[in-house]
Amino acid sequence: MEIKHAKYIISSASFDQCPKPDRPEYAFIGRSNVGKSSLINMLCNNKKLAKISNTPGNTQLINHFEVVSQSGKKKEQKWFLVDLPGYGFAQHSQSTRRRWEQMIENYLRKRENLVNVFVLADSRQEPQKADIDFINSLGKWEVPFSIVFTKSDKNKETVTEKNVKAFLQELGKSWDALPTHFISSAINKQGRKEILDLINELNSH
């Protein structure tokens, strides 16, 4: 699948301010600094699309992008890519965290055109509680998701494999079936084709 065009549409403070749900939607979420902006830019071939921020966690908004893609000679497809604010901030006040939780839970449970959530985890790290907890919430809410292990270029392959295995083992404690997962790098574009292939496949349903 080829990305023909991607552009920023709007940032919304809550679920009910989001654009009309008239096309398939894919959301990206993860702890701050996990490489979410870099992944979105890499997928869309646009270095400036999502802001690569140096002040993690400042935005608490739901950011919509419109993407136009094409697979071979098939008709162009339009879909929304959503950049969600990250979680797992020790320095955030409880009220900020609570606001975030409510906004995210509302969005994830109510957004009718949401097809899949990509949960990002850092491939350099062992399983993190914040990621596992968030994934378990998705399960409780019955929201479909996949996992993307980011920044693979920073590791030896064996380290990535070890961390991915440990993460999936941790999930195996509460899940019967393990989710689809991808290994990605914004530097060498590992995972790009696989992630876009999944979106293309889901768009065709």
Ligand code: GDP
């Ligand atoms: P976000 O806070 O999750 O949006 O993370 P960013 O995309 O802003 O990335 C955080 C930092 O990690 C930045 O300095 C990026 O340049 C770096 N980074 C993100 N993805 C990758 C990657 O795949 N490989 C490497 N080497 N660095 C990355």
